[in-house]
Amino acid sequence: MVETWLVDAMRSYNAESYSMRHAYAAQLHLPGPVFRELVVWALQSLPDEILVGLDVDPNRKHIDKVESAFEGQEHVSNLFGGQGYVIKEAHVVNRGDSYSVHHLPEEWTDDLFSGQRGSRAGRFTHWLHTHPNAPAIPSGADTDAAQETTGVDMILGLRFSPEGPLPWFDDVDGTRRSLGTEHAPKTKRSWFSRKELPVLGIAPTGHSIHDIQLIAFHKTGLGVNVLLIDESGYPYGWDELIQPTS
């Protein structure tokens, strides 16, 4: 069950993905319930970052109509493994700091899990890691780690409170993609806070979520446009985005 505030945030993100479609070389369709899991796992694992492996469903292709609506002028076919297929499931495979998180524990690199994981053995198509209280912008270590990825790498940046040991870190350059902060209601002004942060929603962990950022990139550095889709395979907000043309 995906909360209303998160659905609203995903609609807003998709609207931006649509308007920015020409800035991307490819697209990736991520189901909302899987995305919700990623946000919850990220918060449950604080203060660590987590590394998540994602597999696509070989029997579920992107819906053609959606694919062509979001296709940019710079579209590249066959850019990465799993391109054109919807993400099916996610598994947390590691946690740690911004360096150690990329070093997989042995049980994921040997054959232990291959039986559970079918033909692809220990390797996932796509990877995502989290940036707790930092923007979703790749570091040098992130770019290095991406070189072994078959599919794409994603970063989930979360701004939340209470912050715990991780005050918001924002001293990074790069393209940011937020989920709907512009639509979030401002919190009531308080005499005790220096600035008011919008609250998108309250996570099941009790954290107030101020911002969610999500980016995907190919190891060559090309940006990949993420679409957050519902059970039917259409992006949240599709009806408002795409007016019927005939």
Ligand SMILES: [Zn+2]
């Ligand atoms: Zn990182």
